[in-house]
Amino acid sequence: xxxVIPGGTGQIGGVLARWRRGRGDQVVCLGRHPGPDxxxxxxxxxxxxxxxxxxxxxxxxxxxxxxxCRYSERNLAEMMSSxxxxxxxxxxxxxxxxxxxxxxxxxxxxxxxxxxFDAANDEATGVIGGGEPDVPRYWDRSVAIATAWEQALxxxxxxxxxxxxxxxxxxxxxxxGGIFDVLVGLTRKRLGGAIAGGRQYLSWIHDRxxxxxxxxxxxxxxxxxPVNLAAPSPLPQREFxxxxxxxLDVGLGLPATAxxxxxxxxxxxxxxELTLKSRRVVPGRLLAEGFVFEHPTWPxxxxxxxxxxxxxx
Numbered sequence: 001x002x003x004v005i006p007g008g009t010g011q012i013g014g015v016l017a018r019w020r021r022g023r024g025d026q027v028v029c030l031g032r033h034p035g036p037d038x039x040x041x042x043x044x045x046x047x048x049x050x051x052x053x054x055x056x057x058x059x060x061x062x063x064x065x066x067x068x069c070r071y072s073e074r075n076l077a078e079m080m081s082s083x084x085x086x087x088x089x090x091x092x093x094x095x096x097x098x099x100x101x102x103x104x105x106x107x108x109x110x111x112x113x114x115x116x117f118d119a120a121n122d123e124a125t126g127v128i129g130g131g132e133p134d135v136p137r138y139w140d141r142s143v144a145i146a147t148a149w150e151q152a153l154x155x156x157x158x159x160x161x162x163x164x165x166x167x168x169x170x171x172x173x174x175x176x177g178g179i180f181d182v183l184v185g186l187t188r189k190r191l192g193g194a195i196a197g198g199r200q201y202l203s204w205i206h207d208r209x210x211x212x213x214x215x216x217x218x219x220x221x222x223x224x225x226p227v228n229l230a231a232p233s234p235l236p237q238r239e240f241x242x243x244x245x246x247x248l249d250v251g252l253g254l255p256a257t258a259x260x261x262x263x264x265x266x267x268x269x270x271x272x273e274l275t276l277k278s279r280r281v282v283p284g285r286l287l288a289e290g291f292v293f294e295h296p297t298w299p300x301x302x303x304x305x306x307x308x309x310x311x312x313x
Contacts (some may be wrong), residue, residue: 002056006030007063009177019211028052043086050093060105061090070273076141083149091156100161106153108165110281112146122284123226139273162224164217169230173207173310193253195261198238201280202229206295230281233297247302
């Protein structure tokens with residue numbers, strides 16, 4: 001099987017490329033810097049890279065500017081354009097292909113759902129965010145970006161290619177530089193405590209379950225539309241960090257108020273929406289398909305991830 005991964009040079013692309021190559025597939029990534037198994041593209045215009053899609057079996061588009069940044073007007077505009085433009089040109093390349101891929105898995109985000117504590121968001125009953133009371137109004141921009149991202153997928157004229165929007169939660173992998181690595185670093189410095197009380201929910205998925213879920217979505221020809229990539233057990237941030245501290249054998253995690261988190265985010269050049277928004281997301285469609293998670297709960301997932309994080313290399 002040939003799989004093409006636009007934007008595949010980051011952490012998630014690395015996880016999927018290793019996984020699928022381990023199954024014997026040919027994997028070609030599209031990135032801004034060409035190299036072995038990486039074909040150059042700009043994420044904005046159709047170019048020679050489009051030939052890789054003609055005759056491929058699967059396209060998994062992961063392209064988009066990182067959200068781990070300050071939410072300035074410039075960065076928000078780049079988040080929007082990088083997602084919408086890359087989705088548009090992938091659609092154009094598929095539409096022009098003589099032998100288009102049979103399935104297009106398009107990265108999206110669970111941030112599309114509302115900030116809430118009362119109930120979990122699945123694909124059928126989940127509440128799309130925007131306009132929630134008692135949250136910063138700029139949080140609406142993240143929902144607008146996610147909505148436009150999925151709309152670009154829906155608008156793409158690819159009648160013979162099945163399309164799936166991957167509403168992805170935090171994908172936890174032991175790879176250096178990823179979100180899990182960052183959380184481990186903070187926890188080992190005794191900064192892994194509750195933030196603003198820690199009541200807000202965190203949704204996540206173990207890297208192995210993420211890759212296995214992608215396998216299922218490739219194989220099940222009847223699945224299209226939005227699919228939540230999340231473990232079935234989101235939990236409050238204070239419980240999430242307590243389990244990570246236990247896995248790392250770190251006894252103390254200093255708590256932080258909301259204003260302390262704002263100061264920390266400023267110096268880390270990131271945004272507090274990533275830690276303060278309550279993302280309570282569950283994988284309704286995966287469970288309905290009979291998908292069995294190898295790591296359904298965070299405490300056991302954290303133990304596995306820490307053990308792998310500690311392995312040399």
